[in-house]
Amino acid sequence: MNPEEPRPRVDASMDLLNDIVRTPIDPDYQVVPGGARRSRGWVVALVTLAGGLLIGASLAGTLRQAPQVQTEREDLLARVQAASDRVGELELAIAGVEQENRELSSAGTGGEESRTAAEEARLAVLAGTVAVRGPGVVVVVDDGTADATGARVVDADLRQLVNQLWRSGAEAISINGHRVTSRTAIRSAGDAVTVNYRSLTRPYRVEAIGDAAAMVADFPDSPAGQWWGYLQQNFGVGFQLTTSDELTLPADQGVAAAGATASTGR
């Protein structure tokens, strides 16, 4: 309200905009008596200096923030770029996997069947249900000349020999034409050695398909080798280990499972 108005208007208290516009400067400038109107330069300069400081500080803050904002923006842009690159990579990977899926399903059960057949063939070789051939070693043993009980080749001797051959990497073994499988028993029945419950007659010819070099090299130092060395030296037991490039081992038909099936599915 302008103090110079002699009488306040009726709407003076509500005349906000008028008031603002009409008294834009401090009314005190008008009421200060003329004699007191001084303008000391240093006082004014001090006050405007304070105002300038306020403005300058604010300005400096804004200037400081600008590069920061720019940095953040660039960081965000880089992150977005990296993320979209990653999305692209993943999409490529998805496309690749889908392509692979299509190929596999188009190969269909045919591919699966061929794999199963190959697996079956491999297992049949190991299980002894098919005849096999390949390089390996031949061991021919015979009873000794000495007149003693130890001079006879017994089931335990053959078991040691066969187990050592397995240990050295034999893949298929037969004794006198009888295939040795997981169900083969090498036992004695009376005076005879039996394999697959069939009596054998001496000499015993053990054929093993596999890594011939390893089997020959491993044998002398193995327990079986030492045992047979002992037999040879003390009882004159015949033992002859030779390698062969081509051996043919028959199948063991008795190994086929008739009543048993796998208790757990694969």
Next chain:
Amino acid sequence: MYAILGLLVGVALGVFLQPVMPTALQPYLPIAIVAALDAMFGGARAYLEHTFSDRVFVVSFVSNVLIAALIVWIGDQIGVGTQLSTAVVVVLGIRIFTNAAAIRRSLFHA
């Protein structure tokens, strides 16, 4: 003129020294600046109308700045800080424009 010299030196000091404002006072800096501008324009107008008094100038400057900041602070406390700062800026803005117009009239007689 000392006033303009002081203003320029103040701005330069503020920019180059970058005085650290207490974080609590940071939100009130813009409002304080508007209030200071208002006081300075008022002083300039009074000077041109030959009614300038340094005492009134100092008092109006300090009280303008303090009251503007106080109003916004109270607004912040009761949850209408932004609205009140808008109100302060509007009122002071109008005054600044009016004073600027009066200064223009005094200087150029237009």
